[in-house]
Amino acid sequence: MELSGAEILIQSLIDEGVEYVFGYPGGAVLHIYDALVAQGQVKHILVRHEQGATHAADGYARSTGKPGVVLVTSGPGATNAVTGIATAYMDSIPMVVITGQVPTPVIGSDAFQEVDTVGITRPCVKHNFLVKDVNRLAETLRKAFYIATTGRPGPVVVDIPKDVVDPNVKIPYEYPKEIRMRSYNPVKKGHPGQIKKAADLLVGARRPMIYSGGGVVLGDGAEELVDLVRGLGYPITSTLMGLGAYPAGDRQFLGMLGMHGTYEANMAMHECDVLLAVGARFDDRVTGKIEQFCPSATIIHIDIDPASIAKTVRVDVPIVGPVKSVLKDLNKALRGLGRKPDAEALEAWWEQIGRWRAMECLRYDRTGSRIKPQFAVETLYQVTGGDCYVTSDVGQHQMWTAQYFKFEQPRRWINSGGLGTMGFGLPAAMGVQIAHPDELVVCVSGEASIQMCPQELATCKQFDLPIKVMLLNNGYMGMVRQWQELFYDGRYAHSYVDALPDFVRLAESYGHVGLRVERPEDLEGALREAFAMKDRLVFLDVIVDPEENVYPMIGMGKGHHEMYLPPERELA
Amino acid sequence: MRHVISILMENEAGALSRVAGLFSARGYNIEALTVAPTEDPSMSRMTLVTRGNEEIVEQIKKQLNKLIDVIKLQDLSDGPHIERELMMVKLRVVKHDREELKRLADIFRGNIVDVTETSYVVELTGSGDKLDAFLATVPEGQIVEVVRSGPSGIARGAKGLGV
Numbered sequence A: 001m002e003l004s005g006a007e008i009l010i011q012s013l014i015d016e017g018v019e020y021v022f023g024y025p026g027g028a029v030l031h032i033y034d035a036l037v038a039q040g041q042v043k044h045i046l047v048r049h050e051q052g053a054t055h056a057a058d059g060y061a062r063s064t065g066k067p068g069v070v071l072v073t074s075g076p077g078a079t080n081a082v083t084g085i086a087t088a089y090m091d092s093i094p095m096v097v098i099t100g101q102v103p104t105p106v107i108g109s110d111a112f113q114e115v116d117t118v119g120i121t122r123p124c125v126k127h128n129f130l131v132k133d134v135n136r137l138a139e140t141l142r143k144a145f146y147i148a149t150t151g152r153p154g155p156v157v158v159d160i161p162k163d164v165v166d167p168n169v170k171i172p173y174e175y176p177k178e179i180r181m182r183s184y185n186p187v188k189k190g191h192p193g194q195i196k197k198a199a200d201l202l203v204g205a206r207r208p209m210i211y212s213g214g215g216v217v218l219g220d221g222a223e224e225l226v227d228l229v230r231g232l233g234y235p236i237t238s239t240l241m242g243l244g245a246y247p248a249g250d251r252q253f254l255g256m257l258g259m260h261g262t263y264e265a266n267m268a269m270h271e272c273d274v275l276l277a278v279g280a281r282f283d284d285r286v287t288g289k290i291e292q293f294c295p296s297a298t299i300i301h302i303d304i305d306p307a308s309i310a311k312t313v314r315v316d317v318p319i320v321g322p323v324k325s326v327l328k329d330l331n332k333a334l335r336g337l338g339r340k341p342d343a344e345a346l347e348a349w350w351e352q353i354g355r356w357r358a359m360e361c362l363r364y365d366r367t368g369s370r371i372k373p374q375f376a377v378e379t380l381y382q383v384t385g386g387d388c389y390v391t392s393d394v395g396q397h398q399m400w401t402a403q404y405f406k407f408e409q410p411r412r413w414i415n416s417g418g419l420g421t422m423g424f425g426l427p428a429a430m431g432v433q434i435a436h437p438d439e440l441v442v443c444v445s446g447e448a449s450i451q452m453c454p455q456e457l458a459t460c461k462q463f464d465l466p467i468k469v470m471l472l473n474n475g476y477m478g479m480v481r482q483w484q485e486l487f488y489d490g491r492y493a494h495s496y497v498d499a500l501p502d503f504v505r506l507a508e509s510y511g512h513v514g515l516r517v518e519r520p521e522d523l524e525g526a527l528r529e530a531f532a533m534k535d536r537l538v539f540l541d542v543i544v545d546p547e548e549n550v551y552p553m554i555g556m557g558k559g560h561h562e563m564y565l566p567p568e569r570e571l572a
Numbered sequence B: 001m002r003h004v005i006s007i008l009m010e011n012e013a014g015a016l017s018r019v020a021g022l023f024s025a026r027g028y029n030i031e032a033l034t035v036a037p038t039e040d041p042s043m044s045r046m047t048l049v050t051r052g053n054e055e056i057v058e059q060i061k062k063q064l065n066k067l068i069d070v071i072k073l074q075d076l077s078d079g080p081h082i083e084r085e086l087m088m089v090k091l092r093v094v095k096h097d098r099e100e101l102k103r104l105a106d107i108f109r110g111n112i113v114d115v116t117e118t119s120y121v122v123e124l125t126g127s128g129d130k131l132d133a134f135l136a137t138v139p140e141g142q143i144v145e146v147v148r149s150g151p152s153g154i155a156r157g158a159k160g161l162g163v
Helices: A005-015 A027-037 A050-064 A076-090 A117-124 A134-149 A192-203 A214-218 A222-232 A263-271 A323-337 A343-357 A373-384 A396-404 A425-435 A456-462 A478-487 A503-509 A520-532 B015-025 B054-066 B095-107 B128-137
Strands: A002-004 A020-023 A043-046 A068-072 A095-101 A127-130 A155-161 A170-172 A208-212 A236-238 A253-256 A274-278 A298-303 A317-320 A389-392 A441-446 A468-473 A513-517 A538-543 B002-010 B030-037 B043-051 B070-075 B081-092 B111-115 B119-126 B143-148 B152-155
Touching (some): A002 A005, A005 A027, A020 A050, A043 A456, A050 A095, A076 A095, A095 A117, A095 A134, A117 B015, A127 A134, A192 A317, A208 A222, A222 A323, A253 A263, A389 A396, A389 A425, B002 B054, B015 B054, B054 B070, B095 B119
Parallel strands (some): A020 A068, A095 A155, A208 A236, A389 A441
Antiparallel strands (some): A002 A170, B002 B043, B030 B043, B081 B152
């Protein structure tokens, strides 16, 4: 089969099993778009800004486990995509981003819409390629998908100059079946000796704690994690990225840990004697003050990426490998030990945890006439029964969703954890909805975040994406305002979002349904009304208490045991 | 502590900038770096000198290994190894110094590879210390310019760093 570069690109995507490409055309990718419309297999979702394309592909990837694919043009097309690429990189999301480039003869001449895409994206990709020869195109794409989806996943950029996809140059095409790279061989199994050591330590623990992260979701290890935690009867906490891997409604789940984690999770971290970290990377928002992190714990760390182990926190038993297979082996090793954890010690530990739990750190004032944002998220949870996909933007609403929505399954909670990208929520929801056309997809956002990618409301209209947006509108960049209140003596420097649009009319102007909710008693009805409109995007502008803060909280430079609870409650 | 890391990598465009970029992005320090293709033109061999405590150097090695283009890596400082650096020094030499500087070059087993009426270019190979010592012995004001390659390293013994 003889194909042009553009046709090879499209055929490679087909052979890779790609269903959707999120993109935006431009000069350098015109040949590719021409080949794209000539076939009927790969569907193209036209976004309204390249950042939206990357976030949509990212949401698609997070909710399915399949790589998200992006196609953008050179220059500004590529630079606009960078925020989304960096977002995916920080959260280890498999993505292949195809960027057009100016023709090879003019590379380096500051040609129209030329940027050094490989150079610009280098620090925020797992790998990138510049394809200068059409004969290497299929092989490079195969490598790109292989690298993006194996080991610790991540975005891979493939930069393709316009002459490489010239429709008049045809070459024989064959998509490589297998790919072997001498320089890239991700670990497939954990070390049995280390796993045995971990099993011994775990079963001997008196105050054990399990801390699971996004790696469990990405590595499809949720089932094995549940087996482990249930089998041992130990408490478990999760990072922001790991929510859903272990069912949040379960008694053994202590809630999220870290800066806005629960009191019981953070105290249990501080007091534990054996810590098992799975697919987590000891992020600064999780550890708090590093010198005070888990002061008396022996630490076991399972991760696919050796560079994540002992990066910030010393680890006693490192295990490099895919979480799914390592957890499976660990469960087997635990069963093989023929030993049970000390029941008495465990009971005393759970009693202690019970006392921390009794602080009810997530309790909030339900008496006022304003809608509390926490109440809004709780109501969303009750109305949906948790059976939906939830995306969020970044800030207070993101933390409240993480705290009050009880995620029971992995891949249901889609948010930008590492990079903290405002504007992520709506386009990410598009990717989720495209991957799951019959499921309910809710984007919880704030009036500041949503304004960073509102143009995607047009994409939602064009492709009939019935996303439900629940906007927690407090008129502030809430998290910024909260920090200014707590740490800058209430000087609200530029955190008030003045001149807000009328979101109801904004939604309507894009052809969607807009609803405003101002009283707590109206919220449930409004949500039910919105969810009943199964084929429409409904934008709920929920006016919430403007000065509510996210609690509990660990302040800057503090340890897990030094949390702020809501002001009306004192620490025990 | 000073570490000499030997890296075998794909001879691809941009491979060097991936290494250099990694060091600047993560705030690691590079003291010296040399790179050239090996006997197999599809691979390059790099010698990189860095400083840091054990944790940092461990992290540096892990991060380098994570780069897709890196095939293999060895911390030469873990065992006996040889380091050699090439230096060329242009010296200002007028009549009465010529003999003295020629002798000095001989003592350090250097070669004079270019001569004019007023200058020598001395070529020297050795450890960094030896090159420093030579520079320290040249009388003040006579050095016109110095160019050093940075060290290349290889482990002692029969084992090699290969695919």
